[in-house]
Amino acid sequence: MKYIQGKYENTITILKSRFIAEAYRVNSLDEIEEILASIRKKYYDASHHCFAYRLDSTIQKMSDDGEPAKTAGAPILDVILKKDITNILIVVTRYFGGTLLGAGGLVRAYSSSASSVLEQATFYKLEEQNKFQLTCSYSSYQTILKMMKYILIEKTSFLTEVTILGYCKKEDYLKLQEDCFTYKIGDTQIQDLGVFAIEVPDDTSVL
Secondary structure (H helix, E strand, O other): OEEEOOEEEEEEEEOOEEEEEEEEEOOOHHHHHHHHHHHHHHOOOOOEEEEEEEEOOOEEEEEOOOOOOOOOHHHHHHHHHHOOEOOEEEEEEEEOOOOOOHHHHHHHHHHHHHHHHHOOOOEEEEEEEEEEEEEEOHHHHHHHHHHOOOOEEEEEEEOOOEEEEEEEEHHHHHHHHHHHHHOOOOOOEEEEEEEEEEEEEOOOOOO
């Protein structure tokens, strides 16, 4: 299961028809309705606003918005399902260019639009990681940044000392402790805050 973050947009033109695809990270049905309303307002003069969404991996819906049945919403949803993405809304707004594409042409156009916008996206996956709090000196902080690239820093506080709230893979937590000794960061204090499922970049995603 994969996620995107933020918003992505891409436009393709096929036989003078313009297809504007927008992909959003969404977390609720209310949020989806707000986005759809804003797109309809923004592109008020468009021919169609076709969309598909998948929420919490169990809720999904598609709309052809006036295009022939199963030629728009279905191919958009198919792209989402094939790439195993959840909590996502893809809207493809069409400005009709005067040439009919036929059922097969529409399916290809809406599928291509959805795929093209996702080519821009960075994907994330849920992964169990060790959360920790690490307190150190300012000089030790610079060493940590340089030598411990495997940690993910969520928040850093700079007071008389530096406090890092971060994550690392469960198998790397012992390495973190060992590296503090190896790099002679003797004033570092590490607190194990437990294991949590967090979103991390999915480097295995291939579109």
